[in-house]
Amino acid sequence: MITVTETIEKIERLDKKRAKEHVGKEILRSSITLKVFRANRAVGEAARYDTFEVPVQRSTTVLDALLWAKQNTDHSIGIRYSCRMASCGSCGMKINGIPRLACYTKMSELEGSTITCEPLANFPHLRDLVTDFSQFFAHHKDMKPYIQNSDADLDASQITKLSEYLQMPEDVDRFLQFSYCIKCGLCYSACPTVAMDIKFPGPQALGQAYRYFADSRDTAPKERLDLVDEKHGIFRCHFAGSCSTVCPKGVDPALGIQLLRGHLLGFSKNEKKVAELKDRSKA
Ligand code: SF4
Ligand code: FES
Numbered sequence: 555m556i557t558v559t560e561t562i563e564k565i566e567r568l569d570k571k572r573a574k575e576h577v578g579k580e581i582l583r584s585s586i587t588l589k590v591f592r593a594n595r596a597v598g599e600a601a602r603y604d605t606f607e608v609p610v611q612r613s614t615t616v617l618d619a620l621l622w623a624k625q626n627t628d629h630s631i632g633i634r635y636s637c638r639m640a641s642c643g644s645c646g647m648k649i650n651g652i653p654r655l656a657c658y659t660k661m662s663e664l665e666g667s668t669i670t671c672e673p674l675a676n677f678p679h680l681r682d683l684v685t686d687f688s689q690f691f692a693h694h695k696d697m698k699p700y701i702q703n704s705d706a707d708l709d710a711s712q713i714t715k716l717s718e719y720l721q722m723p724e725d726v727d728r729f730l731q732f733s734y735c736i737k738c739g740l741c742y743s744a745c746p747t748v749a750m751d752i753k754f755p756g757p758q759a760l761g762q763a764y765r766y767f768a769d770s771r772d773t774a775p776k777e778r779l780d781l782v783d784e785k786h787g788i789f790r791c792h793f794a795g796s797c798s799t800v801c802p803k804g805v806d807p808a809l810g811i812q813l814l815r816g817h818l819l820g821f822s823k824n825e826k827k828v829a830e831l832k833d834r835s836k837a
Contacts, residue, residue: 580662585609591672594681610661617656632682643738647683648672653740653800674743690739693759702774719771732765734803741797741807753786757797761807764814779818
């Protein structure tokens with residue numbers, strides 16, 4: 555299992571690799587054409603693409619360019635964003651066909667003189683670049699993304715041995731990378747199984763199921779496995795791996811899914827063995 559230090563090193567390596575690739579391939583321009591998907595579903599508007607000429611500098615991000623177009627050319631462009639630093643997970647969209655965070659994608663790292671911005675696939679479309687995350691968050695909530703501990707003493711008035719959740723660093727190593735998820739939905743948008751089955755929880759929710767399953771403070775591992783082991787559940791994953799490729803935070807949901815599957819198969823085998831032994835004892 556990957557340690558905390560290894561996880562931090564991995565993220566640093568990813569950032570350095572990104573920066574290195576970026577420097578080598580940096581495309582400097584003074585302006586760019588933004589091609590933006592437009593449609594307001596609430597009033598049944600037909601989809602179209604609008605183009606905007608936007609001045610850019612070396613550090614201009616796609617979000618900066620969209621906000622420039624919104625401020626100076628067309629106030630009605632629908633965009634969702636908040637932190638502008640890859641933390642809130644609000645600004646996900648397809649940029650030149652790939653799910654990315656608009657605030658974390660610099661113009662200088664994109665090829666071509668026209669940059670196309672479209673809403674994320676696999677989410678119901680609302681307006682322009684804004685999609686509906688209700689189903690995505692419902693899948694996340696279904697996984698009970700919080701510690702369940704039947705032994706915990708929740709009486710805040712007294713400190714007992716059970717009112718603190720003690721963990722060793724190696725316990726944290728088991729789930730740390732999965733806790734970096736910002737719920738941006740890029741993995742969900744890239745998942746071919748979600749595209750075919752909206753009841754499939756998707757890589758984000760399954761990654762979080764593993765995150766809490768692997769947490770030594772949690773006492774409901776069996777219930778968590780039961781949650782994902784159903785008709786539209788974890789075994790629908792084809793292991794395309796696109797979820798992990800597009801994740802901007804270095805989370806590897808595909809790995810979480812495989813680890814969870816391993817536990818599930820282990821459980822099933824054990825249960826099968828117990829059932830066989832019971833059958834033999836009856837004979
Ligand atoms: S796993 Fe990565 S891509 Fe998926 S929601 Fe979390 S941060 Fe976004
Ligand atoms: S604006 Fe928060 S992640 Fe991009």
